[in-house]
Amino acid sequence: MSDGHHREAVRELTALIKRFPLDERPVEQLMRTYQRLGQRREALDAFHRLQARLALDSGRAPSARLRRLHDEIQDDEIPVLDQLPADVAHFVGRTELLERLDAPTGATVITGQAGVGKTALAVHWANRFRSAFPGGQLYLNLHGYDNGEPLSAADALKLSLHALGVPPAMVPDAVQARATLFRSLLARRRVLVVLDNAARADQVLPLLVAPHENAVVITSRDPLGSLPDVSHIHLGLLEVHESQLLLKHLLGASRVDAEPEAADELAWACGHLPLALRVVAGELAATPDRLIADAVAELARSTADRTAAALDLAYDRLPAGARTLLRCIGCAPIADVTVEAASALLGAPASRPLATLSDTHFVTLHQPGRYRVHDLVHVFAAARSAAEDSRADQDAALARWLDHQTAAVDAAGTALSPTFKRLPRPRAADAPAFPDGKSASAWLADEHQNLMGAVTWAGGNGFDAACAHLVDALRGCFWLTQDLTDWIRAGETGLAAAERDGDPRLRAAMHRNLGLATYALGRIDESTDHHDRALALFEQLDDRPGITSTLISLCLGDKGANLAAARRLERAIAIAVEDGNVTTQIIALGNLGITQLRLGTPQLIIDTARRCMELCSPAEPRQWASGLQILGWAHLDLGGLERAQDHLHEALEIHSACGNRTDGLHCLTTLGLVLLRAGDTDRAVALFRLALEETEQLGARRRVANALGGLAEAQVFTNPAEALDLAEQALRLYRDLSDIGNLVGTLVVLTDVHLALADPDAAAGCAEEAVVLTEKYEVGRHTGRALHARAAVALARQDHEQARTAVSRALDRHRSTGQRLHEVDDLMLLAEVLRLTGDGRAADEHEAAASRLCAEAAGSHAPGVLRAAWVRTRGRLQPW
Incomplete structure (x- = not known):
């Protein structure tokens, strides 16, 4: 079919899937249609949406046939590297050396003086043998002999991993770990790696891949003798006949044949060096009436070396x-x-x-x-x-270039993340326009080295304001790519530049920038400090957009200061309302909903989410979906599982349609919690496993931790050994991220795991840490759960009085916050305590109260909720 017919098929199949959402056949046809259109990402998204629907409906996975199609498309999606520069025009000679390269094993180092044609030889050979490496061709210029800093092995590996489709957040910090990942990705592919302009062995050593099916070609002016198991090819000057042939290609045979002696002398004057010959011949080609002998005479008058003389000659005749x-x-x-x-x-x-x-x-x-x-x-x-x-002329050129780079990044940032606040600056007349996020992302990837080089150079050469403006422009782009290493590097350079410049607005913006970067890294104390400094500076300037952009941060809430975070967010909303800034109102209301969730005030969350959604326009589906997510969380806490499920389903569909995988997977994890509360453990496990697999691929650490915690909780009493491993992984991530609320929630899960494994001492340690954290920090959502965990441990130890006291406090807390399903858990545990202390009548009354509360809160899900609560209560006591 033509592309037009394929697109019509996409429309028809999409409509069919809406009618029959669990039928695999139209999904398979849609995936194959997208595959033919080259839209592999869309094909995989269609599979993931079906996978989520099946898991939600019945807990089953797609068929083996559809999974094989998914794997086939996913293998195709791993980028086939095609990074070779274009083949060298008019390549001549080097026949023997090309033959030596024809079947390289391991690594081959091509050495020779500057301008002798090392890169040309490597690129020409690589283009000739492109088809011999179906896994792709990777090219990296290591800049070993440039004026600036050479590309380090760490940065070279990072660029290579990005080219192979590894998200920036998934790139390890350590060079050795990057090298291991790089080699593992290339292990099953026949790949050619060209490493150009290496100055030192340590630049290339981590990039050497297994020699069995792969080849590595390195160019260098130095022999790099410390590299193991490499072949060496030394590239000398062109032979006389090769120089003649090159000149004939460049100038035309008739012109060279008309002056054969002058052509020989020109080759000699250029030292038979290809670069010098090409530059001089290029100048002659531009002036067809000029004699070759004239160029020879000019070169003869030069006192410079042959290469410099050739460059001087050609340069002087340029326009x-x-x-x-x-x-x-x-x-x-x-x-x-x-x-x-x-x-x-x-x-x-x-x-x-x-x-x-x-x-x-x-x-x-x-x-x-x-x-x-x-x-x-x-x-x-x-x-x-x-x-x-003059220095003034140089500075003017570089200032224009830095302004251009900043304007281009601003344009890319607007296409990718229009809600990110940036400093006001004049829009450059030549700023590029990006029609969509895809083109903006492609430009940023191509320009990455230049942008980082610009930041470093500007910060080290007196262009402090320009440096800070460029870093400010990059903030939203870094947030999306999560390239945290470069973000921190750029942020610190920008802050130092702003401090030297002295402009308080620049200093505020740089603290705001580093506040977000350190937040993404999980360095919450640093993030809070940077945000506080930014806020103080923006307040001194009465910069209202700057003030609100700083007030909406979630870092205070992450470290447990949720009341202070809520006050800041309410202040941001008030300012945004006064200024008519709807975008800031939406973001601040969304973050306020998250903060209220952490505080344990679900009724307030519903009002906040509705206010947020009332402001959203149809052109802002992501913000609408975020509001739905917040409503889903609130109804989950209140026990309204059907409403929670409906809101989260709708949010998931919107996120999927927008290609917002990170938030979509968070929806999936929350839906898993809804199913778990409803007693549908098998389907919950299926969703958690799916979310874990996908979040690990994305490298979204917080979402990975969410999925790990959910999967652990779902398996506490069915597979406690695996649950222990999963929960401990989640705990480590939350500690790294300084996420106090989720840290407490995971400690509660670990308490149950240790009880299921008959280890009351370990359980007590987790429960007590959870209680201490809820007393120290403002994480009211988890206060009752921590007290419930303490009660469960006391009951397992047969300390009935402490169990009764702790669970009664938990019950009071959950009644005050409206967390009715946790209230059901408390009533069931309290009934067990009463029964064990001989008060069977009171125990029956509490179980009846739990049953009534379930019916009232959970509706049709009530039997499952009650059964799940009973399983949790009895499961903790089973080992005893």
């Missing part, structure tokens, strides 16, 4: 605009350059000057729209700039 642009490129810390960035450097349209530099081989088009400068040419251009340009 003025191309010369200026080359000098601008020379003083900029860039890995490559686009037409837009070149225009910013030049201060004028750069398409024609850049094309001239490409035609004369000063720059090379290595990706569509992106030009690379040979390191030798970069050094030459920097020297020319130092000799010809």
Whole structure:
């Protein structure tokens, strides 16, 4: 079918799935249709939506046939690396060396002097043998001989893992761990890795892959003798006949044949060095009436070495605009350059000057729209700039470039995360426009090295304000990518720059930036400190958007100060209402709902969520879905399981349609808790396992912890050994994230696990830590549960008086917060205490009260809720 027919099929199949949501056949057809359209992500999303529907409906998994199709598409989705630069035009000679490369095993190092053609040889050979490596071709320029810092092994591995589809949040911190992951991803693929411009062995050693099916080609000016098990190829100068052949390709055979002696002398004057020959020939090609002998005569008058003389000759004959642009490129810390960035450097349209530099081989088009400068040419251009340009001219060019980069990041950030507050700054006239988030993400990925280089360079060379503005622009982008290592690095550079600059607005923005970065890392104390500093500075400036953007942070709530967090959020809402800022109102109300949930006030949450949703427009489906999620949490706490399920189902569908997997998976975990409370343990386990698998792939640590905790709770009495392992993993994550509320909830689950394993001492330790945390921090949602855990331990130890006291306190707490299903648990446990102390009549009354409360709160789910409460109560006592 044509693409048009395929898209019509997508519409029809989508409508069919809405009518028959549990039927696998239209889902399989939809997945195959998306696969033919090349929309693998959409195909996988269709599978995941069915997987969730089946798990919710019956706890079953998709058929083996559909899972095989999923695996096939997922394998296809792992990016097939195609990173080789374009093949070198007019490549000549090197026949023997190409033959030596034809069947490399392990790693091959190509060495030779600058400009001799090492990269050209590696890239030409790699393009010839592209089909021999169906797993893909990875290319990395390690910048070993540039003016700036070489690419470290850690950063090279990070870029490689990103290229292989690993989310930034999943990239390990340690170099060795990155190397292990890199090798494991390539273990089943036949891949070619080209590592260009390596200066040291330690740059490449972690990137060496298993030699059996893979090949690694390294270029370097140095032999890198400490690398193990590598072959070495030394690349010398071109032979005389090879230089002649290259000139004929570049200038035309008739022109070279008309001046054979001059052509020989030109090759000699250029030292038979390919780079020098290409640059001089490029200049001659641009002036077809000029004699080759004239170029030879000019070279003969130069006192510089042959390469420098060749570059000087070609440079001097460039048009003025191309010369200026080359000098601008020379003083900029860039890995490559686009037409837009070149225009910013030049201060004028750069398409024609850049094309001239490409035609004369000063720059090379290595990706569509992106030009690379040979390191030798970069050094030459920097020297020319130092000799010809004033410091003021250099600074002006670099300032324009930094402004352009900041404007471009602002535009990308608007496309990706329009709600993120950024400092006001004039919009650059040449700022690019990104039609959608996908194009913005692609630009950010391509420009990543340049952006990080710009931050570092600006912060180290007196462009402090520009540095801070660029870091501020990057904040929303970093939040989405979760590239935490670079975020912290950029944030600290930006803060130091802002401190030197002295502008309080910049300092406030940098503290706000680091507040969010450290929050993402789970360094909550640091995050709180940065947010407090930002708030104080924004208040001094009476910067109301800055004030509200800082007040809406959740870091105070994470560390247990939820009353203070609620006050800040209510203040943010009041300011936003006064200013008519609807977006901030929506975000603040959503965060207030989360804070109220932590405080244990579900009735307030419902009002907050409805206020939030009333402000949402149809164009903001994600915000609407967030409101539905908050309502789902509230009704779960209140015991309204049907309402909770309806709200969470709707939120899940919206998140799935928006491609918002992280929040969608959080919905899935919460739905698992709804099923668990309803006594449908098998379906709950299926949802938790699905959520865990997906969140681990995304690297969303908080969501991984949520799924681990849910799965542990679901298996406390059926598989306590696995539950122990899962809960301890969740506990470690919550400690790392300083998430006090969920830490308490996990300690409660661990209490039950240890009771099920007949270890009352360990259970007591967990229960008491949970109680202490609820007394120290404002996490009212979990106060009653912690007291209930203490009571369960006391009952297991036959300390009936302490059990009665603790569970009575838990019951009072749950009645005050309206957490009716936990109230049912308390009544059932209290009934057990009363029965064991000989008051059977009171025990029966409490069980009857639990039954009535279940019917009142949970409706049709009441029998399951009551049965689950009974299982929990009896399960704790079973070992005794």
